[in-house]
Amino acid sequence: MDLAYNEEYVEFRAEVQAFLKANKSSAPKGRMGWGQADDKSRTWQQLLIKHGYAARTIPKEYGGFGAEPDILKNHIIAEEFAIAGVRPGHSGDPRLVPVVLELGTEEQKHALVGPTIRGDMVWCQGYSEPGSGSDLASLSTKAVLEGDEWVINGQKIWTSGAQHADMIFCLVRTEPDAPKHQGISYLIFKMDTPGIEVRPLVTMTGEAIFNETFFTDVRVPKDQIIGRRGEGWFVANATLKHERGSLGDPNQLEGRFRSLVEMLKSEKIDGKPLIEFPIYRDRLLKLQARVLSMKCNGMRILTANTKNEEPGLARWIVKLLGCELNHQMAALAIDVMGELGVLYEDSPYLRNYGMWQRNYMLDLGLIIGGGTAQIQKNMIGERALGLPKEPKYDAI
Amino acid sequence: MDLAYNEEYVEFRAEVQAFLKANKSSAPKGRMGWGQADDKSRTWQQLLIKHGYAARTIPKEYGGFGAEPDILKNHIIAEEFAIAGVRPGHSGDPRLVPVVLELGTEEQKHALVGPTIRGDMVWCQGYSEPGSGSDLASLSTKAVLEGDEWVINGQKIWTSGAQHADMIFCLVRTEPDAPKHQGISYLIFKMDTPGIEVRPLVTMTGEAIFNETFFTDVRVPKDQIIGRRGEGWFVANATLKHERGSLGDPNQLEGRFRSLVEMLKSEKIDGKPLIEFPIYRDRLLKLQARVLSMKCNGMRILTANTKNEEPGLARWIVKLLGCELNHQMAALAIDVMGELGVLYEDSPYLRNYGMWQRNYMLDLGLIIGGGTAQIQKNMIGERALGLPKEPKYDAI
Amino acid sequence: MEFALSEEQRLLQDSICRYLESECNLDRVREAAENNVTQQAEVWQGLSELGIQGIIIPEEQAGVGLGFLDAALVAEALGRSVAPVPFIGSSIMAPVALMAAGSDDQKEAWLPKIAAGDVVFGVGVTEQIAQRETTGIKSDGGKLTGKAMFVIDGVDANMLIIADDDGALYLVDVNAAGVTRQNLKTIDKTRAVAEIVLEGAAAEVLPGSQNDREPLLKTIDAGRLMLAADTLGAADIMLEKAVAYAKERKQFDRVIGSFQAVKHMCAEMATELEPCRSLIWYAAHAVYDIPDEARLLTCHSKAHLSEVGRFVAKTSTEVHGGMGFTDLLGLHYWFKRIGLDRQLLGAPELIREQAAAVQGW
């Protein structure tokens, strides 16, 4: 157990800090970069790639910085950017780029990776369908090969960013007679292909952060496929893993917890700070123990990753527990605000721009999305604890 | 909505109160009567039967009081005995007598009901087996007909009172080739039949309130069966219903809650009464809301019963919620006692004779026993809400 | 001894539910919400024809003269339909305040109008529960100065009842000089809460409230009970919708309700919710018939329904999966209504503390 960093890393951290100090003012405001396409973001991203703070391990030949993988350095970069409150860079769409690098053809790597990490090519994901949520592999959007083209018909849902995206990576059924996991292919195509219609999908928060995307006789060149025909399910699983890892991030938990403490210190009932109410304080403390546990659990995963060890249970639980914990923090925030906790939109007297009310709903969406809590528990039970799957059954 | 009782019931309540005042001193101390066989208990039970406060609706010809069923009068009797702190009577083994009355032969009714309700014939129940818990119908204790006798071999568990019982009512497999629910018979026989061995079963509370009972070539006359051969499962279901109803009784919940409040008022930390600690008080109040809800829910069931209406969900939830609530009350009691909450057995400084520590464990046993919480939720989901059963599956 | 709804109460419940199901369905609610309408005129008119606005107002003041259990059945039905109408403030809290503390003239002047639907009252008592943004409301020579937040049904009101710092209650005309109203946008678009700024606004005290906090407390009790009943209705329908969805939605070639996890989520919701119905019946019955127990039961009803409502709102949404998170099924209207009910007139922690005080704990 040694929580200090050795000299190489201490130096690296200093270098990052110096970079941030010098360049902070050039950084665009707001949330992380991919999916957005303004010039300031692109310039910033290019600067970061140049210094190795974005696309760090992506080979130079495809437009990246080309460093050896070093999880601690990644961690230091993320930490320092978070502390400085500077928007971090990205490695292109984190769901797509690793897949292209691992399974794409040489031609695809050259054509796709560079523009994507520079922010010139923005992607959306076409996986879920209205009838295929937890049971994603039952998807029914079809692609039929006609000559040199796939002809795609069907509907996707939860396609966030589809209205701004240049490209989509999409799971489609190409082998309708094969067992469900073996009949899927992973296609990539332009969003301005004729026959694609994007309709905003309003959620309970009142915002349209997602879309429904409809395909009517969309024609896509035959070679715009990653991996082989019928192997799309296995191609996609690599990307699902990447998405899952990002939910329940302990840095985010800690940041939210700090905001929550601030609120309990500054808000008052009848002139008395909320943190002096034992019942609210006790709930805060229970959450603190969980946040600290998840922070420590995160360090354990990080260490396992640096050693190429499998973190096991420590990793499996992150999504389930992290999302629930975020939701509970939002719930406490709303509770302590009392009547103020129901204000919304552009109402006066909003605290933190209404983020708690919004998060309370959004976090519930995240508990459901990317594998519901029930699916997570199945996975923990079966994959981490080795409990048997449900027996085979007759369809009902 | 009218919570008052009409004149007939007001008079009846007065009559019960007068009886209790006059006879309280003759009542034996301690818990309810059946399963115990001392003379004082028997005399008391006979007095109660004579006045119609026990075995009230059992026909006179079988030794009961012979009154018409009246749920409100039963309720008044139970309430007044509880308020007076007097041991109530019983209607014989409440799991067995209704079954004999409903499905027994005339001869069985005469032979069994009278002695049972007088406390001269004490019963134990032989249902569960080590391999058959939630899946009771998979029981494997066998009875084979040889001439005029059943020959029984196997093992039962949870046979409470078996060491004192005169008789057992017992589920055995008589049709090994029939589907599992159709191969069971309901036999009754004496506990001093050769081949029966009773071994005490110690539980986590440290007491042996249950037993394991072993049968080795136990020979029982052919006619000692209730209902027909192979129909034992359906005979038993009538009695299971009676057992289930008694768990989660709101009177018991209220009594325990009052004790809990007393403790929080009388116990102190550093001289300050526990009820002044906001966090303990808040937990107490949360429990109070639940206890009150269950009390009201109980009145609703009572009213439905008096009108011969099906109480539906209100009844289905009682066991699940009542047992959990008891357990939570015990948990709070232990918590507020701090270090004193772990004392046990004959330790000095015990509060309430250690009942909270014992209940904390016993209540967990009751959450499990008589249909685990999981089985209860299945039943609520399937029978009350109409959700489909799990599909058929291949055995694994 | 009969702990059950009477035949008349069942009829009342049926007729309101049937009316709302047909005239205040989700499309109507959505339309109102999207247009920021918090008092849906046709529905309010329809309820008026059913006598709802005068439900607890005595017959001599042209009301229906029913009790709080009847009123709770109405609130439950309105919660089931997430109806955008000013029932709790205008039809319940304001009449309670007037009946408890109004002069005969005041009762005669306002109760018949409320019952007839000719006036809508907003009720501002939040500052008497917990002050957060405000510094109180002072009365001086018949004029009020200060700020009342979260005035229930205040957006569409013609008249207001406002509590001052001493807990005395005042009638205030919304259009009087020195009264400024601002709509407060909340998560729940089906109900209206307003901020009322008073700068020396003319006000008429309800005389019975001048040296007695009891009328204020009764007004708050009545509002809390109705919020609890509203949550009961909203949670009940969220359970029903979850069960229906679980019977219909298929994943992995099975309806999801056949999965034990989903089945148990539904069972847990039902188990938590079912005794709440009895609790509210009892609390509502107690208001007139067991007054000693009424405040304690009201506190517990509001606090407990807040907790159970939150659990049901979350769990039902989870049963609906991604669909529950979208606007497509409109499930969030109930989710948010339950959310608002929880926070108005005191969040559960504060109300439990009052339940303790009521018992001398």
Add this chain to the structure above:
Amino acid sequence: MEFALSEEQRLLQDSICRYLESECNLDRVREAAENNVTQQAEVWQGLSELGIQGIIIPEEQAGVGLGFLDAALVAEALGRSVAPVPFIGSSIMAPVALMAAGSDDQKEAWLPKIAAGDVVFGVGVTEQIAQRETTGIKSDGGKLTGKAMFVIDGVDANMLIIADDDGALYLVDVNAAGVTRQNLKTIDKTRAVAEIVLEGAAAEVLPGSQNDREPLLKTIDAGRLMLAADTLGAADIMLEKAVAYAKERKQFDRVIGSFQAVKHMCAEMATELEPCRSLIWYAAHAVYDIPDEARLLTCHSKAHLSEVGRFVAKTSTEVHGGMGFTDLLGLHYWFKRIGLDRQLLGAPELIREQAAAVQGW
């Protein structure tokens, strides 16, 4: 940066676990419990040979000189085996008190003996956390009078460390005049707590604790951390046992672990428990290496493990069904050990309040 056990720590953990699995299996524990033996002599001797009793005692006092993370690994292993040995009081809390506040002579006199297993210490600090039955312990001219409840490892002790009302710590010989000891029977038969009545008993103060509460607080912190680690071990094995039982037990022609309800109970236990391991590692590491954070982390470790432990103890028992409720599988030994850990040295509600105070909340 390495947040992981070192190779040496893994070896330590392995060797203790292997030793206990072979020499302190359930049969041994049961035998000791049924005979009211709270210090199983062979096991205590075996642990002595592994150097456990001197694990945190410096090498110059004949100890092993390891840190608190090593000690926590031992406590966790002892919890896994519900081992009936006086580790927490005698091998951890007493040395911490001596090291923090003892004179050089006291350290020289007692630390080597503790390390060698020649003396067992009981530690009585309960009254400094919360007084319930007692009225405090007064010191007067080197004599102590009063009553110390729940003296950890006090049953088998030769020597005691007792805190007086001012938080000063004293060495007391169990056999001195004026000392009466009574065994307090608890739910957990694998550990020993005693009541010590002092009537003018001779006592020797640890000088560093005379005007400084820090040695007392450090002693309590150390005890709490070990109790938390003990719970981690006990809960961990309850999870393991539940998973094993769920894989083996059949009902309805299926192993019960294939039922989603049972599977999810196991998953929920694992989810709650897994981050606790990291929390305790961090807290234990902090004792020497991040002293500013140590008390807060210790408080959270004890309180959080108490809550998670209770959940796991209950849930694992439920997964075992009726068998979990019997003595046959012995599951209750862990259940009760977790129960005792929760209550000793402060129940979670009180400890969280201290965590608040530490942060100035």
